[in-house]
Amino acid sequence: MLKDPSPQQHELEMVTLEELVPSNHLLRQIEAALDFSFIRERVRHLYCADNGRPALDPVLLFKALFIGYLFGIRSERQLMREIQVNVAYRWFLGLRLTDKVPDASTISQNRRRRFSDSTIHQEIFDTIVEQAIAQGLVGGEVLYTDSTHLKANANKHRFERQEVETTARDYLDALDVAVEEDRAQHGKKPLTPRAEAPATVEKKISLTDPDSGYMVRDGKPTGFFYLDHRTVDGKHAIITDTHVTPASVHDSVPYLARLDHQCQRFGLAPVGVGLDAGYFTAAICHGLEERGLYGVIGYRRPSKPKGYLPKRAFTYDAATNTYQCPEGQSLIYATTDRHGYRHYRSDPKICRGCPRLATCTRNAKQIKTVTRHVWQDDKDRVDARRLTEPGKKLYQRRKETVERSFADAKQLHGHRYARMRGLARVKEQCLLAAACQNLKKIAQARWRRLFGTFLRHLRADRALQRALYPTMGRSRAMRVVSQAASVRLL
Structure with a gap:
């Protein structure tokens, strides 16, 4: 028999939040696994001790932000509406059923005014990593690094072209020393010192978010983006570092500095690292060899004009310091340029009668030039590990660690888009998202x-x-x- 339901919404019930929140809820697991009271001590100096209105508890404030990132709630206003009706969220924040939920503007104004020049987001992330280390969840032996793009809150058609100073790379001093040593060994004169005035390059600058960078990469969307450079430990995929740059910055530029930073900050002593092909540069390989790390980097087939001989067709002879072409001619060392490349050139008299000349070079003087970096030996050693059995096993773990970490971030934690504008704000987003992913890992472990x-x-x-x-x-x-x-x- 079908009956109309009787009204039950206004009945008086005796319940507690403890009864309403399931025992296996994610927030219960996180609350049991970590102590968040450290946040209050880290921000105490930002509050007045004996004057003004009572402030919103900073632990509650950051816990609310954690809820937003844990459950993919991108809007702070929507977050407050969800906390209003969700008893699990109220339990996690320490709010009773009848307590008033903070206004969304309270969170935004605290972020803009109180925490704008502080390092609290980095400190929260670092403390959570330290708690993971204390619980034995970070091995520190193998670290995997990669980057992903976040779409900036900016129209890709609204920009202006500006001359921007190029950033001096950290390895240039070491490269200059290596170039001078190599030229001296070959009896070449020293190069003139680098110009003190920084070089400039024309870039597209967004009128909406000038801190973002215009990204043009194969297989990637074009427009204004940020890059999240993330390092993940190989034991339980705990994120040990996240660093944000404009999308116009190459992946390899901040890598070595961030590797040294996390090793020093957390006392990590990695043995090996796994990187994708975007990091396969001479400077990265040289830096890994200097640090004694077992680096394994992916392979990307180099591009060449269709129908022309690839560089791998020329064999390097270390004993004679020459290259051998497929027809048996020796290419002799000519010079070492400022960028660290040795130039090996052929004899045009021999090349003019070569049957492969049309597929070998376009040079008007019939001279074939092959270049070799002064740190090419380091690149060769790193590249050789890719084909070894330990190297294959190490590299295969990338998809289970850093690639999986980015996939979860994009699918579950709103990491496809930059929620705010400006490099500092996007850095806050990436730090909190990474901290929340670590919270889940610690609680699940x-x-x-x-x-x-x-x-x-x-x-x-x-x-x-x-x-x-x-x-x-x-x-x-x-x-x-x-x-x-x-x-x-x-």
């Missing part, structure tokens, strides 16, 4: 350990379970033993 302990207690009580079979049946006996194991675990 703790839950797995507890479940494993529960199973060990359960197996220890199998004798009791078999003894109860005749009196109460199999299913009830299993339920009684499981409850007993849970009590022993707690």
Whole structure:
């Protein structure tokens, strides 16, 4: 029989938040795994001790932001509306059912005024990583690094062209020394010193978000983006570093500095690193070899004009310091340029009669030039590891660590788009998103350990379970033993 439901919305019920929040809820696992009270101490100097109106608890404020990133709520106004009606969110924030939810403007004004010039977001991320290290979730032996793009909140058609100073790269001093040593070994004169005035290049600057960079990459969308350069530990995929740059900055530029930063900050002593093909540069390979790291970098087939001989067709002879062309001619060393490349040139008299001249060079003087970097030996050693069995195993873990980390960030934590404008604001977003992903990893690891302990207690009580079979049946006996194991675990 079909009946109309009776109204029950206004009945008085005696309930508590503890009863309403499931015991296996993600927020319960996170609250049990980490202590967030450190936030209050880190920001205490930003508040007045004895004057003004009572401030919103900073722990509550950052916990609310964590909820937004954990559950992919991009809007702070929408976040406050969700906290208003979600009892699990209220429980996590320490709010009662009748407590007023903070206004969205309270969060935004605290971010803009109180925390704008502070390093609290970096400190929160670092402290969570330290807690993961203390719980044994970070091995530090193998680190994987990659970058992903976040679409800037800017119209790609609204820009102006400006001459921008090129950033001096950290390895230029070391490269200059290597070039001078190489030229001296070959009896060449020293090069003139680099110009003190920085070089400039024309770039597209967004009129909406000038800090973003215009990205033009194969297989990637064009427009104004930011890059999140992320490093993930190989043990449990804990994120150990995140660094934000405009999308016009190459992946390899900040890599070595950020690697040194996290090793110094957390006391990590990596043995190997895994990188994709975008990091396969002479400077990166040289830096890894200098640090004694087992670097494995992906391979990208070099582009060449269609129908022309590739560079790999020319064989380098280290004993004679020459290149051998497919027809047997030796290409002799000519010079080393400022960018660190040695030039090896052929004899035009021999090349004029070569049957492969049309597919070898376009030079009007029939001279073939092959270049070799002064750090090419380091590149060759790193590239050779890619084909070894340990190198293959190390590189295969990339898709389970850093690539999976980015996939989760984009799919679950709103990492496809920059929520705010400006490099500092996007850095806050990336730090909080990475911190939330680490929170999930830590909570899940703790839950797995507890479940494993529960199973060990359960197996220890199998004798009791078999003894109860005749009196109460199999299913009830299993339920009684499981409850007993849970009590022993707690």
